[in-house]
Amino acid sequence: MKAKWLVITTCFSVSCLFGQVQFRVNPARIEQRILALAEFGKSATGNQRVAFSDADVKGRAYVISLMKEASLSVRIDAAGNIIGRREGKNAALPPIMFGSHIDCVPNGGSYDGNVGVIGALECAQVLHENKVLILHPLEVVVFSDEEGGLIGSRAMIGMLSNEAMNVMSHSGKSVRDGIKFIGGNPDKIKGAARKKGDLKAFLELHIEQGGTLEAEKVDIGVVEGIVGIKWWNVDIEGFSNHAGTTPMDKRQDALVAAARYVLAVNNVMTRMPGRHVGTVGRISAEPGALNVIPGRVNTGLEIRDLSEKTIDRLFGMVLDDVKDIEQETKTRFTFALVEPTSEPAPTDERVRSLIEASAKELRLTSKRMPSGAGHDAQDMTHLAPTGMIFVPSVGGISHSPKEFTKRDDIANGTNVLLRTILRIDEIQ
Amino acid sequence: MKAKWLVITTCFSVSCLFGQVQFRVNPARIEQRILALAEFGKSATGNQRVAFSDADVKGRAYVISLMKEASLSVRIDAAGNIIGRREGKNAALPPIMFGSHIDCVPNGGSYDGNVGVIGALECAQVLHENKVLILHPLEVVVFSDEEGGLIGSRAMIGMLSNEAMNVMSHSGKSVRDGIKFIGGNPDKIKGAARKKGDLKAFLELHIEQGGTLEAEKVDIGVVEGIVGIKWWNVDIEGFSNHAGTTPMDKRQDALVAAARYVLAVNNVMTRMPGRHVGTVGRISAEPGALNVIPGRVNTGLEIRDLSEKTIDRLFGMVLDDVKDIEQETKTRFTFALVEPTSEPAPTDERVRSLIEASAKELRLTSKRMPSGAGHDAQDMTHLAPTGMIFVPSVGGISHSPKEFTKRDDIANGTNVLLRTILRIDEIQ
Numbered sequence: 001m002k003a004k005w006l007v008i009t010t011c012f013s014v015s016c017l018f019g020q021v022q023f024r025v026n027p028a029r030i031e032q033r034i035l036a037l038a039e040f041g042k043s044a045t046g047n048q049r050v051a052f053s054d055a056d057v058k059g060r061a062y063v064i065s066l067m068k069e070a071s072l073s074v075r076i077d078a079a080g081n082i083i084g085r086r087e088g089k090n091a092a093l094p095p096i097m098f099g100s101h102i103d104c105v106p107n108g109g110s111y112d113g114n115v116g117v118i119g120a121l122e123c124a125q126v127l128h129e130n131k132v133l134i135l136h137p138l139e140v141v142v143f144s145d146e147e148g149g150l151i152g153s154r155a156m157i158g159m160l161s162n163e164a165m166n167v168m169s170h171s172g173k174s175v176r177d178g179i180k181f182i183g184g185n186p187d188k189i190k191g192a193a194r195k196k197g198d199l200k201a202f203l204e205l206h207i208e209q210g211g212t213l214e215a216e217k218v219d220i221g222v223v224e225g226i227v228g229i230k231w232w233n234v235d236i237e238g239f240s241n242h243a244g245t246t247p248m249d250k251r252q253d254a255l256v257a258a259a260r261y262v263l264a265v266n267n268v269m270t271r272m273p274g275r276h277v278g279t280v281g282r283i284s285a286e287p288g289a290l291n292v293i294p295g296r297v298n299t300g301l302e303i304r305d306l307s308e309k310t311i312d313r314l315f316g317m318v319l320d321d322v323k324d325i326e327q328e329t330k331t332r333f334t335f336a337l338v339e340p341t342s343e344p345a346p347t348d349e350r351v352r353s354l355i356e357a358s359a360k361e362l363r364l365t366s367k368r369m370p371s372g373a374g375h376d377a378q379d380m381t382h383l384a385p386t387g388m389i390f391v392p393s394v395g396g397i398s399h400s401p402k403e404f405t406k407r408d409d410i411a412n413g414t415n416v417l418l419r420t421i422l423r424i425d426e427i428q
Numbered sequence: 429m430k431a432k433w434l435v436i437t438t439c440f441s442v443s444c445l446f447g448q449v450q451f452r453v454n455p456a457r458i459e460q461r462i463l464a465l466a467e468f469g470k471s472a473t474g475n476q477r478v479a480f481s482d483a484d485v486k487g488r489a490y491v492i493s494l495m496k497e498a499s500l501s502v503r504i505d506a507a508g509n510i511i512g513r514r515e516g517k518n519a520a521l522p523p524i525m526f527g528s529h530i531d532c533v534p535n536g537g538s539y540d541g542n543v544g545v546i547g548a549l550e551c552a553q554v555l556h557e558n559k560v561l562i563l564h565p566l567e568v569v570v571f572s573d574e575e576g577g578l579i580g581s582r583a584m585i586g587m588l589s590n591e592a593m594n595v596m597s598h599s600g601k602s603v604r605d606g607i608k609f610i611g612g613n614p615d616k617i618k619g620a621a622r623k624k625g626d627l628k629a630f631l632e633l634h635i636e637q638g639g640t641l642e643a644e645k646v647d648i649g650v651v652e653g654i655v656g657i658k659w660w661n662v663d664i665e666g667f668s669n670h671a672g673t674t675p676m677d678k679r680q681d682a683l684v685a686a687a688r689y690v691l692a693v694n695n696v697m698t699r700m701p702g703r704h705v706g707t708v709g710r711i712s713a714e715p716g717a718l719n720v721i722p723g724r725v726n727t728g729l730e731i732r733d734l735s736e737k738t739i740d741r742l743f744g745m746v747l748d749d750v751k752d753i754e755q756e757t758k759t760r761f762t763f764a765l766v767e768p769t770s771e772p773a774p775t776d777e778r779v780r781s782l783i784e785a786s787a788k789e790l791r792l793t794s795k796r797m798p799s800g801a802g803h804d805a806q807d808m809t810h811l812a813p814t815g816m817i818f819v820p821s822v823g824g825i826s827h828s829p830k831e832f833t834k835r836d837d838i839a840n841g842t843n844v845l846l847r848t849i850l851r852i853d854e855i856q
Contacts, residue, residue, distance in 0.1 A: 210673030227672060231718050242826050243707035244655060244732050244800030245638030248698045250824060255708055259690035266684050270676045279671035280683055281718045288710040290659050290728045290766075300718045304672050338718075372672030396678060398670050 023130050025122045025418060027411035033118045034410070037062060037102065038110035046107035046401035050170035051145035052178030059102045060182060063117060063142055070124040072140060079155030079192035080144035080184030086124060088136040088425075095137035096424055097384070098123070098203040098417065101146035101376060106170055108147075109403030111410075115391065116205040117142050119414040123421060134425040136200050143376045144182060151175055153376035157383050158193035165189070199384035201351060201424045204377040205417045206388060207405045211396025212369060219364035219412050221390025222355045226371045226378035227276075227304040228344035230311050230337065236261070238331040240287060240295025255285045255294040257329040264321035265301060268314055275370055276305035276314055301335070306344050306370045345378035351387030351424070358419035364412050373398070387420065389413050451558050453550045453846060455839035461546045462838070465490060465530065466538035474535035474829035478598035479573035480606030487530045488610060491545060491570055498552040500568060507583030507620035508572035508612030514552060516564040516853075523565035524852055525812070526551070526631040526845065529574035529804060534598055536575075537831030539635045543819065545570050547633040547842035551849060562853040564628050571804045572610060579603055581804035585811050586621035593617070627812035629779060629852045632805040633845045634816060635833045639824025640797060647792035647840050649818025650783045654799045654806035655704075655732040656772035658739050658765065664689070666759040668715060668723025683713045683722040685757040692749035693729060696742055703798055704733035704742055729763070734772050734798045773806035779815030779852070786847035792840050801826070815848065817841050 040059040041049030049055040060082060067074050072084030085095065100116025120140045127134070143152030148169050154160040165176040165186055176186040185191070208214075213221050238254030262280045269278035279302045285294035301318065303311045322333050352368065359366040371377075371388060380386045391413035394404045468487040469477030477483040488510060495502050500512030513523065528544025548568045555562070571580030576597050582588040593604040593614055604614040613619070636642075641649050666682030690708045697706035707730045713722035729746065731739045750761050780796065787794040799805075799816060808814045819841035822832045 208673065209670055210675065211678050212675060215678070229672070229719075241824065242637050242801055243709060243730055244657070244705060244802070245636065245826060246705070246800070246824060247638065247640060247703070248694070248705060250639050250643075253694070253707075255690055255711060256694050259687035259694075262683055262687035263691070266676070266681070266687075275675070277671060277674070277676060279681075279718070279721055281671060281713065281720050281722060282716040283683060283711055283713050285709065285711050290707070290709045290730045291657075292709050293707055294709060302671055302718045372674070373670055374672070396669065396674060398673060 023126060025126055025411055025414040027407050030118055030122050030410055030414060031407045033066065033121070034110060034114055037114050037118065041104070047104050047110060048106060049102065049104050049108070050106055051103035051148050051151070052169050052171035052173050052181050056103055056171070057182060060142065063102060063121070066121045067140065070121060070128045072124055076183040077192040078185045078188045078190070079152050079160065080179045080182040081152040081156065081192065082142040084124065084140040086127070086138040088134050088138065090135050091137070093136045094198055094200045095139045096200045096203070096421055097139040097141055098421060099141035099143065100204050100206060101143045101152070103145055103147050105147050105399045107401060108399060109401050111207045111393070111403050111405045112209065112398055113146060115207050115405060115410050115413070119205040119410065119417055122414050123418040126418060134422065136425050138421070144184065145169060145175065145178065146376055148175060150374065150376055150379050153379035155189055155192040156194055157379045158190065160189055194383055196383055202377065202380040202384045202386045203351070203417060203420060204375060204388045205413050206375060206390060207398065207403070208390040208393045209373050209396070209398035210393065213367065213390060213392035214394060214396065216367065218367040219409065220355070220359045220366040220416055222352050222366050222368045223347055223371045223388035223390055224352065224368050225306050225344055225346035226375055227306050228308050228311060229302060229304050229342040230315070231341055232301040233336045233338055234261070234299045234301055235334040236297040236299065236331055238295050238329065241293045243291045243293050246293060251293055252330040253293050254297040254331055257325055257331040258283060258285070258297040258299055260325045260329065261299070261322060261333070264325065265318055268317045268321065272314065272317065274305065274310065276303065276310055277372060278303045278314060304372055306346065308344055342374060342378070345381040347377070347381065347387050348385035351385050351420070354423045355387050355389055355416060355420050358416045358423060361419060362412070362415055364416065389416050389420070451554060453554055453839055453842040455835050458546055458550050458838055458842060459835045461494065461549070462538060462542055465542050465546065469532070475532050475538060476534060477530065477532050477536070478534055479531035479576050479579070480597050480599035480601050480609050484531055484599070485610060488570065491530060491549070494549045495552070495568060498549060498556045500552055504611040505620040506613045506616045506618070507580050507588065508607045508610040509580040509584065509620065510570040512552065512568040514555070514566040516562050516566065518563050519565070521564045522626055522628045523567040524628045524631070524849055525567040525569055526849060527569035527571065528632050528634060529571045529580070531573055531575050533575050533827045535829060536827060537829055539821070539831050539833045540637065540826055541574060543635050543833060543838055543841070544633040547838065547845055550842050551846040554846060562850065564853050566849065572612065573597065573603065573606065574804055576603060578802065578804055578807050581807035583617055583620040584622055585807045586618065588617055622811055624811055630805065630808040630812045630814045631779070631845060631848060632803060632816045633841050634803060634818060635826065635831070636818040636821045637801050637824070637826035638821065641795065641818060641820035642822060642824065644795065646795040647837065648783070648787040648794040648844055649797045650780050650794050651775055651799045651816035651818055652780065652796050653734050653772055653774035654803055655734050656736050656739055657730060657732050657770040658743070659769055660729040661764045661766055662689070662727045662729055663762040664725040664727065664759050666723050666757065669721045671719045671721050674721060679721055680758040681721050682725040682759055685753055685759040686711060686725040686727055688753045688757065689727070689750060689761070692753065693746055696745045696749065700742065700745065702733065702738065704731065704738055705800060706731045706742060732800055734774065736772055770802060770806070773809045775805070775809065775815050776813035779813050779848070782851045783815050783817055783844060783848050786844045786851060789847060790840070790843055792844065817844050817848070
């Protein structure tokens with residue numbers, strides 16, 4: 001692949017034409033389409049367009065109609081991914097793929113996934129309306145069941161297992177039945193797989209789902225990669241005793257130890273510089289009565305970073321603190337790594353540079369950053385040079401009906417996506 | 429009552445006889461009876477003689493047989509309490525009552541309650557064998573369902589409500605059906621009530637259930653009262669967000685706030701001198717997933733002390749710390765008092781002095797202390813001058829098959845009980 005990626009920095013061909021013509025995406029149309037898509041699955045507590053639901057089917061039909069409006073030829077692969085293709089000048093070249101997903105979490109919002117899909121369709125629409133013919137074929141993709149475990153992209157990289165298809169989805173159907181329900185063919189799931197080299201590149205536009213871009217007033221996030229994730233199950237053993245008869249200095253209170261642990265995790269993550277995050281998301285105490293000193297606490301740990309080494313180093317720092325806590329509270333901690341964890345998925349350095357150059361050309365500010373959340377793009381890094389473009393999320397809110405991204409920010413991201421596609425097209 | 433309590437300090441009458449004859453309780457017999465009682469409900473994970481179970485009925489039958497061996501006349505009151513009576517010289521005098529309970533918690537031990545019952549029976553047995561006739565009638569009581577909420581003693585003070593009788597007990601029967609099952613009459617529950625003045629005094633021998641006496645090598649605990657208990661339900665509201673995309677410094681993590689709260693409670697209880705205790709016994713985080721920052725934590729608080737003022741002061745100190753935690757973690761705490769809470773139930777100062785004098789006479793060391801646990805004695809303080817005698821618990825373990833009190837310590841406590849009964853009998 002590398003030989004094909006001699007980046008041309010001089011202005012010529014479509015990019016030049018593009019620069020001259022200055023055609024841009026249509027912010028009002030994007031907004032109107034996002035709002036229209038949000039109608040499918042709308043409820044008082046958020047959007048319920050979970051994968052494989054009736055609302056999902058309706059949303060997909062709407063998206064297919066938009067593909068047809070952009071003169072894309074539509075097909076649904078064995079995994080239920082919708083693929084809208086536009087031919088290029090050279091049929092021998094591999095397609096540039098871009099897109100995202102339209103399924104959401106229960107009580108979800110209107111921007112996660114949708115911005116990337118409507119943005120991708122806008123790019124296709126603009127090229128169609130301006131009758132721009134580029135070298136490479138283009139494929140707009142709408143991945144199936146992203147929120148259920150990157151199902152569509154997992155199938156596209158040939159790694160969707162039978163076990164994963166037996167899992168129950170939020171729709172109440174198994175993933176297998178769900179794929180069938182949206183027009184895929186789970187019995188021929190291997191047919192959805194692409195080989196390394198089949199695609200020229202993959203691009204995904206997405207809302208940040210964090211508050212960094214908004215807080216720092218930056219227009220575009222250039223995603224360096226999707227962070228790796230490790231999970232641990234944590235057991236803390238103290239000694240359960242009568243809360244009335246056991247003096248304070250005679251206790252082996254597992255919850256007091258747990259409290260020190262939660263603060264130690266927070267402290268380790270905060271005191272080491274970097275963009276890693278560490279979270280204790282669940283906790284329970286046994287026996288769990290107000291009048292009994294907890295003898296046992298079950299809790300957890302999640303650490304995310306772009307570097308697995310950093311994750312392991314942070315975990316080591318937590319363990320160091322835990323040694324002191326064990327001694328001082330007379331308790332014992334056990335950490336068990338929970339499988340499966342996600343490996344860090346770095347994006348392609350050359351694609352990052354092209355996204356940055358596109359932003360600069362559009363006079364937009366940009367910032368390199370990790371994606372703390374998982375995305376279909378992380379699967380696609382296995383298949384093709386991959387890039388991700390983030391746009392600001394107001395208040396950093398995501399997976400919530402309160403999630404919101406401004407019209408201009410979405411338009412900025414879509415313009416960057418379009419220019420990056422064209423820049424990639426120029427690369428021999 | 430006070431007029432009747434002119435304490436005679438000179439040696440005369442039975443006490444004098446007692447001092448001369450030096451008759452004592454039989455440690456081997458007490459031990460053998462405790463072990464025999466422990467057979468009813470025995471299991472691999474502890475004793476299962478919960479109130480109203482078949483094992484409870486068998487244990488009660490055994491205890492009744494011991495009452496008869498001591499020539500007590502046995503009756504079962506409307507609440508299922510077993511009362512074994514021994515007449516005194518003066519039938520017009522109110523009886524001195526003493527005893528405890530034989531029901532246990534699920535997976536319980538062999539000493540909680542049983543020591544007080546077998547000890548009380550030993551006192552009756554010794555008086556019977558030595559043909560000692562004292563002035564007051566004596567009543568040995570075995571209260572029903574102590575562990576389920578002091579059911580028997582509550583009925584004896586006329587405060588067992590219909591609601592309390594509708595509660596399901598550990599036996600799988602309602603308290604109402606349970607009382608019927610052991611020979612009581614829930615329809616005539618008021619018949620179990622005694623009036624203030626009906627009893628000369630009430631005494632209960634019990635294991636400490638804490639580790640203070642053992643640690644300080646003290647033979648006898650002179651209980652100053654049963655502590656008051658207040659419970660709070662505590663809600664902590666932060667903001668739930670994506671654990672991957674929300675930087676550490678942008679979080680409103682309710683579990684981090686909860687961790688600081690748990691340590692603040694521990695710190696307040698430890699830094700203020702006194703014998704109060706404070707415990708956080710349960711906790712849960714919402715949504716409770718490893719990959720989501722907890723937006724809400726539900727937890728609790730229990731504070732116990734002999735003085736309600738101290739409880740309120742400690743709670744105020746916790747609230748002061750919580751104000752800082754709220755500000756620094758951007759969370760909001762809500763405390764809701766949980767009804768019913770127990771008021772402190774002080775024992776009678778004159779009875780405490782008699783217990784101390786009895787211990788001294790037997791060359792036993794003693795220490796005044798609160799009872800951190802609830803006991804039938806706390807109800808009885810409403811009815812009669814009440815005293816409680818504690819004996820050491822090895823390791824302070826209670827409500828566990830590991831609970832253990834040494835034979836000699838039980839014998840010491842029983843000797844103190846016997847001498848205190850005789851001292852009370854001397855009081856005009």
